[in-house]
Amino acid sequence: MFNLLEWTITQDQINHYARVSGDYNPIHIDLQAAQKAGLPNCIAHGMLVMALGSWALRQWGENAFELVSYEARFQAMTFPGEPLLVKGFWINKAEGKGSLTVENKLGEVKMKGAFTANIIT
Amino acid sequence: MKEKIELYNYSYTIEKKELYAFQEAVFERQSCKKIPPTFSTVMDFCGGLSFFKLAELLFFDSSFVLHGSQSYEYIKPFTVGETIDATVSLISKTEKKGMTFAKLKTEYKRDGELVLVSRSTIIEQKGGRHV
Numbered sequence: 001m002f003n004l005l006e007w008t009i010t011q012d013q014i015n016h017y018a019r020v021s022g023d024y025n026p027i028h029i030d031l032q033a034a035q036k037a038g039l040p041n042c043i044a045h046g047m048l049v050m051a052l053g054s055w056a057l058r059q060w061g062e063n064a065f066e067l068v069s070y071e072a073r074f075q076a077m078t079f080p081g082e083p084l085l086v087k088g089f090w091i092n093k094a095e096g097k098g099s100l101t102v103e104n105k106l107g108e109v110k111m112k113g114a115f116t117a118n119i120i121t
Numbered sequence: 122m123k124e125k126i127e128l129y130n131y132s133y134t135i136e137k138k139e140l141y142a143f144q145e146a147v148f149e150r151q152s153c154k155k156i157p158p159t160f161s162t163v164m165d166f167c168g169g170l171s172f173f174k175l176a177e178l179l180f181f182d183s184s185f186v187l188h189g190s191q192s193y194e195y196i197k198p199f200t201v202g203e204t205i206d207a208t209v210s211l212i213s214k215t216e217k218k219g220m221t222f223a224k225l226k227t228e229y230k231r232d233g234e235l236v237l238v239s240r241s242t243i244i245e246q247k248g249g250r251h252v
Contacts, residue, residue, distance in 0.1 A: 013146070020142040022166030024173075025186060037185050038247075046188035047162050051147035054158040058149070070158050071192030 002060040002088040002100075007052055009044045011080040017048045039077065046074040049111045053100050056086040057115060065117040068096065072113040078102070084110065093119075126211045128178060128225075133168025134204045153201045158193060161229060161239055164205060179214070179223050181245040189222065189242035197236040199229075205237075206230045212240075221245040 018029050023045055026033030034042045050072045057065055078084070088100035096119055102111040141151040143163050149155075166172065176183035199205060212224040222244055229237040 007148075017146045020139070020146045021162050022171065023162060024166075024171065026184070027187075033184065047159055047191065048147070050191055051157065051159045055148040057158075067158055067193075067195050069192065069194050071190070073190045074188055 002056075005056050005059060005086040006083065007055075007086065008083050009048060009052070009078060009080060011042060014042065014044050014048065014080055017045055017051075021045070021047065023047065041079050044078040044080065046072070046111070049074065049078050049102050050113070052084070052086060053102055053111060053113050056088060056100060057117075060088060061117065061119075064120050066120055068116040068118060070113065070115045072111050074111055076108050076110050078104075078110045125226075128209045128211050129170065130206065130208050131164075131169040132204055132206050133164040135164075135199070135201050137201050139163060139167065140201055156199060158195070159191075161193070161207075161227070161237060164207060164229070165209075165227065165239075168205075169207060169209065175243075179211070179243065179245075181221065181223070181243070182247070185245055185247045187244045187246055189244045190240075191242075192240045194238040196238065197231070197234065199231055199236050203231055219247070 014028050018024055027037050027039060028042055028045050031042055053072060083105050084102055085105060086100065086102050088098060091097040091099050096117045098115050100113045101109050103109045137153060143160055144151050144157055147157055149157050173183050176186050207227050207229045209225060209227045212226050214223045222242055225241050225243065227239040228235060
């Protein structure tokens with residue numbers, strides 16, 4: 001098990017991510033558009049949550065991981081201001097296969113991910 | 122449909138300014154040495170099609186588009202100043218329980234050599250429950 005990491009994505013971070021990534025899906029940045037889509041609030045980009053996962057991988061592995069693959073399934077909405085926990089563990093360290101999840105403090109899984117990395121020794 | 126269809130191609134040259142801005146947005150240190158694992162989203166939207174154009178191409182209502190899944194295979198490293206040629210294909214488009222799922226595959230090449238493969242599932246879901 002890697003160290004548990006905590007992060008809260010803010011609406012400002014979501015807006016900033018939209019500007020730099022070019023992903024202007026309005027449900028992320030426009031409250032009225034989010035509500036039209038049946039959401040109570042704007043939601044974080046799945047790709048921003050996935051980037052949070054890769055941030056965690058860097059915290060855990062620093063320069064010792066060279067990613068070979070990285071995948072994510074977005075399972076629930078991530079709302080701005082929602083405290084998140086990033087958990088990860090090796091499935092098979094010898095093969096560089098690991099798992100990570102991003103969830104809230106109630107245990108709702110936002111993103112279920114897997115990665116394969118070359119471990120640089 | 123379940124037959125692969127090539128949707129569009131684009132070229133994108135990685136600029137230091139855009140890389141640094143993205144690194145800041147995804148909590149990474151600013152550095153030309155390492156491209157963040159999810160940087161290709163910048164290439165797709167800034168070099169390829171906008172979110173709205175992509176939705177239109179998929180015949181999706183842009184008000185109800187969600188991202189279901191994403192995966193990457195990192196084949197060769199690439200860096201600032203290099204030009205990447207991307208080919209985006211629709212792998213399948215299926216409907217289930219009122220939702221439409223489009224699976225896309227993007228191959229990124231540098232000078233003809235494959236460097237990255239991306240696969241994503243984009244969902245049109247009215248009254249959405251996914252991300």
